[in-house]
Amino acid sequence: NKTKLLIRGGTVVNHDRSFEADVLCENGIITEVREGIEAPDAEIVDATGNLVMPGGIDTHTHMQLPFMGTVAVDDFYYGTRAAVAGGTTMIIDFVLGPNGEPPLQSYTKWRQWADEKVCCDYSLHVGITWWSDIVAEDMEILTKSKGINSFKMFMAYKGVYQLDDHELLQAFKRCKELGALAQVHAENGDIIAEQSKKMIELGITGPEGHEMCRPEEVEGEATNRAIVLANQVNCPLYVVHVMSKSAADAIVSARRRGCVVFGEPIAAGLGCDGTNYWNKDWRHAAGFVMGPPIRPDSSTPDYLMNLLACGDLQTTGTDNCTFCAEQKALGANDFRKIPNGVNGVEDRMSVIWEKGVHSGKMDPCRYVAVTSTNAAKIFNFYPRKGIIAVGSDADIVVWDPNAKRTISSKTHYQAVDFNIFEGMECHGVTVVTISRGKVVYDHGQMKVVKGSGRYIPRQCFADAAYMPILQRDKVCQPQKVEREPYTGPVVSIP
Numbered sequence: 001n002k003t004k005l006l007i008r009g010g011t012v013v014n015h016d017r018s019f020e021a022d023v024l025c026e027n028g029i030i031t032e033v034r035e036g037i038e039a040p041d042a043e044i045v046d047a048t049g050n051l052v053m054p055g056g057i058d059t060h061t062h063m064q065l066p067f068m069g070t071v072a073v074d075d076f077y078y079g080t081r082a083a084v085a086g087g088t089t090m091i092i093d094f095v096l097g098p099n100g101e102p103p104l105q106s107y108t109k110w111r112q113w114a115d116e117k118v119c120c121d122y123s124l125h126v127g128i129t130w131w132s133d134i135v136a137e138d139m140e141i142l143t144k145s146k147g148i149n150s151f152k153m154f155m156a157y158k159g160v161y162q163l164d165d166h167e168l169l170q171a172f173k174r175c176k177e178l179g180a181l182a183q184v185h186a187e188n189g190d191i192i193a194e195q196s197k198k199m200i201e202l203g204i205t206g207p208e209g210h211e212m213c214r215p216e217e218v219e220g221e222a223t224n225r226a227i228v229l230a231n232q233v234n235c236p237l238y239v240v241h242v243m244s245k246s247a248a249d250a251i252v253s254a255r256r257r258g259c260v261v262f263g264e265p266i267a268a269g270l271g272c273d274g275t276n277y278w279n280k281d282w283r284h285a286a287g288f289v290m291g292p293p294i295r296p297d298s299s300t301p302d303y304l305m306n307l308l309a310c311g312d313l314q315t316t317g318t319d320n321c322t323f324c325a326e327q328k329a330l331g332a333n334d335f336r337k338i339p340n341g342v343n344g345v346e347d348r349m350s351v352i353w354e355k356g357v358h359s360g361k362m363d364p365c366r367y368v369a370v371t372s373t374n375a376a377k378i379f380n381f382y383p384r385k386g387i388i389a390v391g392s393d394a395d396i397v398v399w400d401p402n403a404k405r406t407i408s409s410k411t412h413y414q415a416v417d418f419n420i421f422e423g424m425e426c427h428g429v430t431v432v433t434i435s436r437g438k439v440v441y442d443h444g445q446m447k448v449v450k451g452s453g454r455y456i457p458r459q460c461f462a463d464a465a466y467m468p469i470l471q472r473d474k475v476c477q478p479q480k481v482e483r484e485p486y487t488g489p490v491v492s493i494p
């Protein structure tokens, strides 16, 4: 009945520095970080020669999502089990109820689905899939008593989830009032609806049509529009799944102007390119269908990785939302019906290590920042997670930076029958994963317990957390000019 775990002999890597230290965990919490810890009654994890990092935080998943006529196959059990095998110890999933369902009701459903299945800790964002007074009221309950501090608004999926500009403004205003972070799916849904109809009329019904009817300016336009709208009401903004140079550029230039806006590239966009939509094998091509699409331009992944490395983009998720062949086949004759979504929750840490650190673009500290720490800070649960420090949750990955593995659907833990990273050789391999002080994955052996993960509630932000916003509030204060009233002639209306 050991409640003590000692990780011995590794190099601790946090977002700000790395150093040699042992890490002692007691009852799920880190209680000591220093060299030469003695704990005779503790279970020992030997980390000699390896890195000891805060467990990955995947900011963007859709486990068992009911979507486009089917349900994503990686549920909260298979999804989180795969996550820990890949060194991720927390996911933030999206509550995404159908248009018309009150968000509080959707949230309750998600909690029930997740609580009985999760193998690691999790938190939730809430999707605002329609707009009404009921939604605005539920947002207050969710922020005040359900631990929600982020809401995702959709600018695409016309007729299903899409909000128009007026509704977006209302939603951003509401987020600002409540101290919540507004998130956007930034794509112009009207253009997509129009162009995809045209594509079908031209007889292009395959997955390449999915990409061609939503070129990157469709994402760039919406990203810029979301930034402008949010900025008008001084609302901080978080752009999910940044897939293109145009969208990234919009975020970077807004940050230069002083806007509080964050950008989240995902593993798919950092590790793959969209030429796969032209693959001769339909199932292969359909496997990459997601919104926004992965860009066919082969230089986009590096571009996004460079922005992560320099701090212009901040977090990484996966948008993990997986469908097997027979589900993707719902769109066999019409790309508009292919369920949108790709894998990533298991492979994100390896893909970013390979393309980010092994390639020389970022150092291990920056890697920890973009895979873990920044997410904990931006979504307001730092330092509970995202750092190896006394008092933090013992969510830890022991990482071998030199070992190699080849990604394949034949060996992955995910329930889905396809892997967009198939054949990719990655340096950086999970050796041991620890979730709240317990070993859940050990040298290829799965030790998870279904339902053992906990919900992590998050508090809203005090305005003080956003100093630039406060300054903007002052700048934008309407100024009335005192002047003598006009006394000259006025034209008379006949």
Ligand code: URP
Binding pocket: 062, 185, 241, 289, 290, 291, 292, 319, 321, 340, 341, 342
């Ligand atoms: O294709 C995607 N991204 N599927 C999941 C839903 C979403 O928009 O994130």
Ligand code: ZN
Binding pocket: 185, 240, 241, 291
């Ligand atoms: Zn989305």
Ligand code: ZN
Binding pocket: 060, 061, 062, 241, 319
């Ligand atoms: Zn998503």
Ligand code: ZN
Binding pocket: 354, 358, 425, 426, 427
């Ligand atoms: Zn390599």
